Amino acid sequence: HFFAIVDEVDSILIDEARTPLIISGPSSGEANRWFVEFAKIAKTLEAGEDYEVDEKKRTIGVLEPGIEKVEDYLGIDNLYESANTPLISFLNNSIKALALFKRDTDYVVMNDEVMIVDEHTGRILVGRRYNEGIHQAIEAKEGVPVKAENQTLATVTLQNYFRLYDKLAGMTGTAETEAAEFMSTYKLGVVPIPTNKPMIRKDQPDLVYKNEPAKFAQVVEDIARRHETGQPVLVGTVSVEKSEYLSRLLAKKGIKHEVLNAKNHAREAEIVARAGRLGAVTVATNMAGRGTDIMLGGNAEFLAVQELKAKGLDPVETPDEYEAAWDAVYTAQRDTVAEEATKVVEAGGLYVLGTERHESRRIDNQLRGRSGRQGDPGESRFYLSLTDDLMRLFQSGAAEAILARTNFPDDVAIESTMVSRAIKSAQSQVEARNAEIRKNVLKYDDVLNRQREAIYADRRHMLEGDDLSGRVEHFIEDAISAVIDDHTGSGHTESWDFDALWTELKTLYPVSVTIDEVVAESGNKGRVTPEILKREILSDAKIAYAAREEKLGTPAMRELERRVVLQVLDRRWRDHLYEMDYLKDGIGLRAMAQRDPLIEYQREGYQMFQAMMGQIKEESVGFLYNLDVEVRQQGEGQVESEVQAKGLQAPAVEAQKLQYTAPGEGGDVEVRNDRGQVQQAATSKLRQAASGAAPAPATEAPRGAFGQRTDGAAASTPAPQNRADRRAAGKKK
Missing domain, CATH: 3.40.50.300 (P-loop containing nucleotide triphosphate hydrolases)
Incomplete structure (x- = not known):
């Protein structure tokens, strides 16, 4: 990003700055039937009596009579019970769609689709959808087909996107009134240029x-x-x-x-x-x-x-x-x-x-x-x-x-x-309010922006084919150290549950060193320390990794590292964006406890980011040790590694539009395109070839969290994928 010249710069950098740019993809599952149900419920409620509307702040609040009507309609005793919590979101969205979003003002309906109208330009925003269930609520209100919610894959505000450029400039006929904001946000001065001919309007x-x-x-x-x-x-x-x-x-x-x-x-x-x-x-x-x-x-x-x-x-x-x-x-x-x-x-x-x-x-x-x-x-x-x-x-x-x-x-x-x-005065109020919103959006996005820069820098190195072996070595050290610390953090050596520790380590990598060998190395059980455990187990893990690399070959191992870490990072980053969005939605309530919401958002956002990085390391290590990998020879001296793994998607070998084979819900192999859609013809062909090669279809071997086979001595139930999940599972027990 070296230089950008923006036409109608005030429209893009000021008016549109409140709208985040979101790259989204189709989420799994279908649109929830509750959208249609609550659209019917919302039409039975009376504004002012059952709910109140603040058009200025664009918010709604459900009143007690409205809650009672909804509970009667649904046949439930308490809408705010934990089991009914998801229904509250459907109710709020259906009332917002009815009271705040006006047809032919905020959106138009064309060809059985709800299409957003840009408030600044009056044009249809093709392909854009409201998020957080609002678009589905409007579709249900208008009686058009309700489409599933999209999943956010990446997000950035226009403010932070354009600040990536080393140099930025623009042109517009209406910038002088916003000179202060251009300077404070973008460090841009405003220079008025005289008209070519006198203006006589x-x-x-x-x-x-x-x-x-x-x-x-x-x-x-x-x-x-x-x-x-x-x-x-x-x-x-x-x-x-x-x-x-x-x-x-x-x-x-x-x-x-x-x-x-x-x-x-x-x-x-x-x-x-x-x-x-x-x-x-x-x-x-x-x-x-x-x-x-x-x-x-x-x-x-x-x-x-x-x-x-x-x-x-x-x-x-x-x-x-x-x-x-x-x-x-x-x-x-x-x-x-x-x-x-x-x-x-x-x-x-x-x-x-x-x-x-x-x-x-x-x-x-x-x-x-x-x-x-x-x-x-x-x-x-x-x-x-x-x-x-x-x-x-x-x-x-x-x-x-x-x-x-x-x-x-x-x-x-x-x-x-x-x-x-x-x-x-009214226009000044609106402009001041919008400027405050933009300032607020930027403050919160700056927190996510620092995390985004770190993740994207890592991702860029992976896509450019950098050697990840050194980084994976650190991943192994950090993941194993975290597991050991989790089991040896408190109490005397005698109280440590070595069996539980070894069971968890076996979900990460094929452990060959035994508890007795570690105890023998220390002299007796009382002398075993976390440092000794880490030294012995890390030494064993490195030997296991070297053996796996020798078996697959160095080029195949480097390709496997790149694919595994990239896919784990992408999946965890998507989940992190969702969690950060959820955190931001409720962070304003911290002000009631006399806390600064922005400081709280920064603190908790950092903690969530650190937790995500730990999950990326642990999952990557688990997959790298346990995935089934097939190495195919493609002519003299050329080796291509193909990841054929349960739980990890990989591109197919054929040089078509991006396709990959993956297990379906029933465990059968399916061929999917780059949008995740099943390619029926290719799938049938693949299954026929598979059935022709063997007299009977092989039973799918049970697998653990990281694709390892669990038929045999291993437990029949797959282990949770990371420590956070394992703790949650432990609490349920």
Whole structure:
């Protein structure tokens, strides 16, 4: 990461900074049926009576009457019993989906899918899903197929991602108001650059009305007046729902217009190309804000392409005819556009009409900035109401006071410095709140970021093929020392359970030294110390590892080390991300005990990271000693090791799209692709080959936690995979 130049830098580094980047994969299992069940329950509950909603903080709280209704519906005595704990999450998510997430505002439903709409750009975020069960709750609410929750494989905030670059720069038209945050978070200064041509756009003062219907009635009247004079109008709305509402009002008035929102994003280029034409009316969400270039008179190049398309000419299907006709058609369109642009300039240029203030002043300024580009004339104005979301959520007291004092008719605009101050104050409140959230997100992600850097550095060395033999030697020392410390940590030598110690060591590696030999080496049992135990057992473990390497061959052993450690590290890191997320969700409650949640998160996060590293070492050692490995010769001098192990996935030999063979739930071999999906044809072929080679299918040998065979003297029950699991199993006993 050397240098990055970011376009619309305030959108990416400020607005989007609250959203973490998550690489996720399909989790095992299907979507839980409780999502659909609780979607039905949520619809029977009454807001204010059964649950309360805080739209400002985007939280909900279930009240006692609501809890009683849910318990009656489910036929249980106590929803908050430990056995019913998972149901609380389903209940909270179903109420959030109903009360906080609005269709055609936060998301749209298309082709039986719930698709998220970006609050800043108004565009559909293809492939993105809400996490923590919210997306499934919305799917259940809307009656579309509920998909299983994805598992987080990797996560990073945009703030920490871009801070990886040695040098960072960007461009935007709206950065000065956020100069302090750019400096504090990214160490970036803001330099204003003068415009190429003087800006002559007229920014008119806001018009504020008592309520929303009155505001939209006046908006329609203003659009009609401008439309009659031929002035093109771009109307900005805050959501898909509001854009469709205004579209219906314009249709009633008989005003021809285009609607640009997340539902018809496929026509975006065409709508924008015509938005600057004489008399054009375009109703849009934030999609027509940042980065959109509306040319007065229209876009000649796009209009020429459309004309040729209408004539049946295509640059791919009929390239020669297309090329021959292009010059004449483009010249004609260019002349038409130039003539029309002159008339549009005479009419006053593009008129931008905002129907509501956004949470951020920068988004308002971006909408205004669609007009008066490159020295063109233009005009902008915002129509507001005292019941708009911004005022309702952040200045409800001021709005009510103004409404109580004034007796203006609905169709008369309220002109008051108090109103203007209230609007500015509301936007400042939202911006301050969002800045605080970003600051908080960064503080918590910095804790995970240090862990991420350590893990990814290790992972990079493994992927680049570094020799891991030295590291594995340390793994063996640490894993065996930890097991010995666990069994000899307290009490006198006489009280140590040597049999339990040896049983646990045998799950890690094939122990050949006996208890009696260690005692004999010490003189008597009373003289045995943890240091003597470690010395003797580590010596035995190293001999066993050398014997295994001699059996497999050095190249095969190095490949086995790389694959095993990499897969164990990846699996444990995924689990760690989930646990850290869970820790962060509840860490705020520590403040009630007069503790700093951030300090607690740092402390416990470090402890969890250390525990994870211990698990990685122990599991890696167990697998390296016990996995069944087949070494195949591929021509002279070439050796390839293939890991064929129970509990460890490995790539198949064939050089196709990534596939691997793995045991299915019943113990049969299955061939899977890189997404983990079973490849039926390849699986059948493999099973047929296996059945043809032997008269009867062999019974799967029982295996231990690390793939070791347990048929024989070993215990029939596989051992837990690490000490944390073993302790948990011990407590259950």
